[in-house]
Amino acid sequence: MFTRHVISSVLPEWVFLLPSWLVVGLVVGAIASVVVAGVFVVGGRLFPDRQVSRGPHIDGVGRRRLEIRDYLTAIDERFVEDRPIHGETVAFYLPERGVAITFDAQAFFRLERAGVFAVLCEHEMPGSQLGRRLPFDVPDLEPELADLDDPISAAFDRLDLPVNASSDAVRNAYRKQVKDVHPDHGGDRERFRELREAYTMAREHTEN
Structure with a gap:
Protein backbone atom coordinates (compact mmCIF):
# COMPACT_ATOMS: atom_id res chain seq x y z
CA MET A 1 0.00 0.00 0.00
CA PHE A 2 2.78 2.38 0.89
CA THR A 3 4.58 1.70 -2.41
CA ARG A 4 1.40 2.26 -4.42
CA HIS A 5 0.82 5.51 -2.51
CA VAL A 6 4.32 6.74 -3.37
CA ILE A 7 3.93 5.81 -7.04
CA SER A 8 0.53 7.46 -7.26
CA SER A 9 1.98 10.65 -5.79
CA VAL A 10 4.69 10.75 -8.50
CA LEU A 11 2.74 9.65 -11.58
CA PRO A 12 -0.39 11.39 -12.86
CA GLU A 13 -3.71 9.64 -12.29
CA TRP A 14 -4.35 8.99 -16.00
CA VAL A 15 -1.40 6.57 -16.07
CA PHE A 16 -3.33 4.14 -13.88
CA LEU A 17 -6.20 4.23 -16.36
CA LEU A 18 -4.01 2.77 -19.13
CA PRO A 19 -3.87 -0.99 -19.76
CA SER A 20 -1.11 -2.67 -17.80
CA TRP A 21 0.53 -4.07 -20.96
CA LEU A 22 0.83 -0.53 -22.39
CA VAL A 23 2.39 0.80 -19.20
CA VAL A 24 4.88 -2.06 -19.15
CA GLY A 25 5.75 -1.40 -22.80
CA LEU A 26 6.37 2.28 -22.16
CA VAL A 27 8.59 1.52 -19.18
CA VAL A 28 10.58 -1.10 -21.08
CA GLY A 29 10.98 1.29 -24.04
CA ALA A 30 12.24 4.08 -21.80
CA ILE A 31 14.75 1.75 -20.14
CA ALA A 32 15.94 0.49 -23.54
CA SER A 33 16.42 4.07 -24.77
CA VAL A 34 18.55 4.91 -21.74
CA VAL A 35 20.64 1.77 -22.24
CA VAL A 36 21.22 2.49 -25.95
CA ALA A 37 22.18 6.10 -25.21
CA GLY A 38 24.61 4.89 -22.56
CA VAL A 39 26.18 2.45 -25.02
CA PHE A 40 26.75 5.26 -27.55
CA VAL A 41 28.29 7.53 -24.91
CA VAL A 42 30.63 4.84 -23.63
CA GLY A 43 31.51 3.74 -27.16
CA GLY A 44 32.26 7.32 -28.19
CA ARG A 45 34.71 7.68 -25.34
CA LEU A 46 36.38 4.31 -25.84
CA PHE A 47 36.54 4.55 -29.65
CA PRO A 48 36.72 8.23 -30.68
CA ASP A 49 36.35 9.08 -34.36
CA ARG A 50 39.61 9.46 -36.19
CA GLN A 51 39.81 12.66 -38.16
CA VAL A 52 41.13 12.16 -41.66
CA SER A 53 43.98 14.49 -42.43
CA ARG A 54 43.44 16.19 -45.76
CA GLY A 55 46.64 18.18 -45.66
CA PRO A 56 46.98 21.92 -45.17
CA HIS A 57 44.52 24.12 -47.02
CA ILE A 58 46.14 27.08 -48.72
CA ASP A 59 43.86 29.94 -49.68
Whole structure:
Protein backbone atom coordinates (compact mmCIF):
# COMPACT_ATOMS: atom_id res chain seq x y z
CA MET A 1 0.00 0.00 0.00
CA PHE A 2 2.78 2.38 0.89
CA THR A 3 4.58 1.70 -2.41
CA ARG A 4 1.40 2.26 -4.42
CA HIS A 5 0.82 5.51 -2.51
CA VAL A 6 4.32 6.74 -3.37
CA ILE A 7 3.93 5.81 -7.04
CA SER A 8 0.53 7.46 -7.26
CA SER A 9 1.98 10.65 -5.79
CA VAL A 10 4.69 10.75 -8.50
CA LEU A 11 2.74 9.65 -11.58
CA PRO A 12 -0.39 11.39 -12.86
CA GLU A 13 -3.71 9.64 -12.29
CA TRP A 14 -4.35 8.99 -16.00
CA VAL A 15 -1.40 6.57 -16.07
CA PHE A 16 -3.33 4.14 -13.88
CA LEU A 17 -6.20 4.23 -16.36
CA LEU A 18 -4.01 2.77 -19.13
CA PRO A 19 -3.87 -0.99 -19.76
CA SER A 20 -1.11 -2.67 -17.80
CA TRP A 21 0.53 -4.07 -20.96
CA LEU A 22 0.83 -0.53 -22.39
CA VAL A 23 2.39 0.80 -19.20
CA VAL A 24 4.88 -2.06 -19.15
CA GLY A 25 5.75 -1.40 -22.80
CA LEU A 26 6.37 2.28 -22.16
CA VAL A 27 8.59 1.52 -19.18
CA VAL A 28 10.58 -1.10 -21.08
CA GLY A 29 10.98 1.29 -24.04
CA ALA A 30 12.24 4.08 -21.80
CA ILE A 31 14.75 1.75 -20.14
CA ALA A 32 15.94 0.49 -23.54
CA SER A 33 16.42 4.07 -24.77
CA VAL A 34 18.55 4.91 -21.74
CA VAL A 35 20.64 1.77 -22.24
CA VAL A 36 21.22 2.49 -25.95
CA ALA A 37 22.18 6.10 -25.21
CA GLY A 38 24.61 4.89 -22.56
CA VAL A 39 26.18 2.45 -25.02
CA PHE A 40 26.75 5.26 -27.55
CA VAL A 41 28.29 7.53 -24.91
CA VAL A 42 30.63 4.84 -23.63
CA GLY A 43 31.51 3.74 -27.16
CA GLY A 44 32.26 7.32 -28.19
CA ARG A 45 34.71 7.68 -25.34
CA LEU A 46 36.38 4.31 -25.84
CA PHE A 47 36.54 4.55 -29.65
CA PRO A 48 36.72 8.23 -30.68
CA ASP A 49 36.35 9.08 -34.36
CA ARG A 50 39.61 9.46 -36.19
CA GLN A 51 39.81 12.66 -38.16
CA VAL A 52 41.13 12.16 -41.66
CA SER A 53 43.98 14.49 -42.43
CA ARG A 54 43.44 16.19 -45.76
CA GLY A 55 46.64 18.18 -45.66
CA PRO A 56 46.98 21.92 -45.17
CA HIS A 57 44.52 24.12 -47.02
CA ILE A 58 46.14 27.08 -48.72
CA ASP A 59 43.86 29.94 -49.68
CA GLY A 60 44.64 32.81 -52.05
CA VAL A 61 46.55 34.85 -49.47
CA GLY A 62 48.46 31.78 -48.32
CA ARG A 63 49.44 30.97 -51.89
CA ARG A 64 50.69 34.52 -52.48
CA ARG A 65 52.66 34.40 -49.24
CA LEU A 66 54.28 31.17 -50.35
CA GLU A 67 55.16 32.59 -53.77
CA ILE A 68 56.59 35.81 -52.30
CA ARG A 69 58.55 33.85 -49.72
CA ASP A 70 60.01 31.65 -52.46
CA TYR A 71 60.83 34.68 -54.61
CA LEU A 72 62.61 36.59 -51.84
CA THR A 73 64.55 33.46 -50.96
CA ALA A 74 65.49 32.96 -54.62
CA ILE A 75 66.91 36.50 -54.92
CA ASP A 76 68.71 36.04 -51.58
CA GLU A 77 66.88 38.92 -49.90
CA ARG A 78 66.56 38.74 -46.12
CA PHE A 79 63.00 39.25 -44.86
CA VAL A 80 60.86 39.09 -41.74
CA GLU A 81 57.21 38.04 -41.81
CA ASP A 82 54.31 39.67 -39.94
CA ARG A 83 56.45 42.57 -38.75
CA PRO A 84 54.81 45.53 -36.95
CA ILE A 85 55.80 48.79 -38.67
CA HIS A 86 54.39 52.12 -37.47
CA GLY A 87 51.37 50.41 -35.96
CA GLU A 88 50.72 48.25 -39.04
CA THR A 89 51.54 44.55 -39.28
CA VAL A 90 52.95 43.91 -42.74
CA ALA A 91 53.16 40.51 -44.40
CA PHE A 92 56.87 40.90 -45.22
CA TYR A 93 59.51 43.42 -44.21
CA LEU A 94 62.96 43.75 -45.77
CA PRO A 95 65.07 45.13 -42.90
CA GLU A 96 68.15 45.83 -45.00
CA ARG A 97 66.08 47.83 -47.51
CA GLY A 98 63.45 49.37 -45.24
CA VAL A 99 60.72 48.03 -47.54
CA ALA A 100 57.34 46.81 -46.29
CA ILE A 101 55.20 44.41 -48.33
CA THR A 102 51.50 44.22 -47.52
CA PHE A 103 48.22 42.89 -48.91
CA ASP A 104 46.20 45.56 -47.09
CA ALA A 105 45.50 48.69 -49.17
CA GLN A 106 44.68 50.82 -46.12
CA ALA A 107 47.90 49.79 -44.39
CA PHE A 108 49.77 50.58 -47.61
CA PHE A 109 48.55 54.19 -47.68
CA ARG A 110 49.13 54.71 -43.96
CA LEU A 111 52.70 53.43 -44.26
CA GLU A 112 53.36 55.70 -47.23
CA ARG A 113 52.14 58.69 -45.23
CA ALA A 114 54.52 57.63 -42.45
CA GLY A 115 57.44 57.75 -44.88
CA VAL A 116 57.87 53.98 -45.26
CA PHE A 117 58.41 52.58 -48.73
CA ALA A 118 55.54 50.11 -49.01
CA VAL A 119 54.66 47.66 -51.75
CA LEU A 120 51.02 46.69 -52.19
CA CYS A 121 50.51 43.16 -53.51
CA GLU A 122 47.04 42.30 -54.75
CA HIS A 123 45.93 38.81 -53.87
CA GLU A 124 45.86 37.82 -57.53
CA MET A 125 49.37 39.12 -58.30
CA PRO A 126 51.88 36.32 -58.92
CA GLY A 127 54.67 36.37 -56.37
CA SER A 128 57.25 36.25 -59.16
CA GLN A 129 56.16 39.75 -60.23
CA LEU A 130 57.18 41.33 -56.93
CA GLY A 131 60.58 42.31 -58.31
CA ARG A 132 58.97 44.81 -60.69
CA ARG A 133 57.66 46.79 -57.71
CA LEU A 134 60.69 46.74 -55.46
CA PRO A 135 62.69 50.01 -55.27
CA PHE A 136 66.02 48.31 -55.93
CA ASP A 137 67.58 46.17 -58.62
CA VAL A 138 66.91 42.48 -58.29
CA PRO A 139 68.96 39.72 -59.90
CA ASP A 140 67.64 37.96 -62.96
CA LEU A 141 66.48 34.50 -62.07
CA GLU A 142 66.39 31.38 -64.13
CA PRO A 143 63.06 30.97 -65.92
CA GLU A 144 62.20 27.84 -63.96
CA LEU A 145 62.70 29.72 -60.70
CA ALA A 146 61.03 32.99 -61.55
CA ASP A 147 58.42 31.59 -63.93
CA LEU A 148 59.27 34.47 -66.23
CA ASP A 149 59.44 32.67 -69.55
CA ASP A 150 58.05 35.72 -71.38
CA PRO A 151 55.15 36.05 -68.91
CA ILE A 152 53.75 39.16 -70.59
CA SER A 153 53.24 37.39 -73.90
CA ALA A 154 51.81 34.41 -72.05
CA ALA A 155 49.38 36.69 -70.21
CA PHE A 156 48.11 38.28 -73.43
CA ASP A 157 47.88 34.85 -75.06
CA ARG A 158 45.74 33.70 -72.14
CA LEU A 159 43.40 36.60 -72.89
CA ASP A 160 43.51 35.89 -76.66
CA LEU A 161 44.97 39.34 -77.30
CA PRO A 162 48.08 40.74 -78.99
CA VAL A 163 50.75 42.20 -76.73
CA ASN A 164 50.01 45.74 -77.96
CA ALA A 165 46.32 45.54 -76.99
CA SER A 166 44.84 48.51 -75.12
CA SER A 167 43.77 48.51 -71.49
CA ASP A 168 40.11 48.57 -72.57
CA ALA A 169 40.66 45.49 -74.72
CA VAL A 170 42.32 43.73 -71.79
CA ARG A 171 39.43 44.59 -69.50
CA ASN A 172 36.80 43.48 -72.02
CA ALA A 173 38.61 40.21 -72.72
CA TYR A 174 38.80 39.46 -69.02
CA ARG A 175 35.12 40.20 -68.45
CA LYS A 176 34.19 37.97 -71.37
CA GLN A 177 36.23 34.99 -70.20
CA VAL A 178 35.63 35.26 -66.47
CA LYS A 179 31.97 34.32 -66.94
CA ASP A 180 33.03 30.86 -68.11
CA VAL A 181 35.68 30.11 -65.47
CA HIS A 182 34.38 31.80 -62.31
CA PRO A 183 33.77 29.19 -59.57
CA ASP A 184 30.44 30.82 -58.69
CA HIS A 185 29.25 29.99 -62.21
CA GLY A 186 30.48 26.40 -62.12
CA GLY A 187 33.95 27.15 -63.43
CA ASP A 188 37.30 25.71 -62.40
CA ARG A 189 39.16 27.50 -59.60
CA GLU A 190 42.58 26.89 -61.12
CA ARG A 191 41.55 28.29 -64.50
CA PHE A 192 39.99 31.27 -62.73
CA ARG A 193 43.24 31.89 -60.84
CA GLU A 194 45.26 31.70 -64.07
CA LEU A 195 42.91 34.14 -65.76
CA ARG A 196 43.15 36.58 -62.85
CA GLU A 197 46.93 36.44 -62.91
CA ALA A 198 47.02 36.95 -66.68
CA TYR A 199 44.64 39.90 -66.39
CA THR A 200 46.71 41.52 -63.64
CA MET A 201 49.93 41.18 -65.61
CA ALA A 202 48.41 42.39 -68.89
CA ARG A 203 46.74 45.34 -67.17
CA GLU A 204 50.01 46.42 -65.54
CA HIS A 205 51.77 46.15 -68.89
CA THR A 206 49.24 48.44 -70.59
CA GLU A 207 49.46 50.98 -67.76
CA ASN A 208 53.27 51.23 -67.83
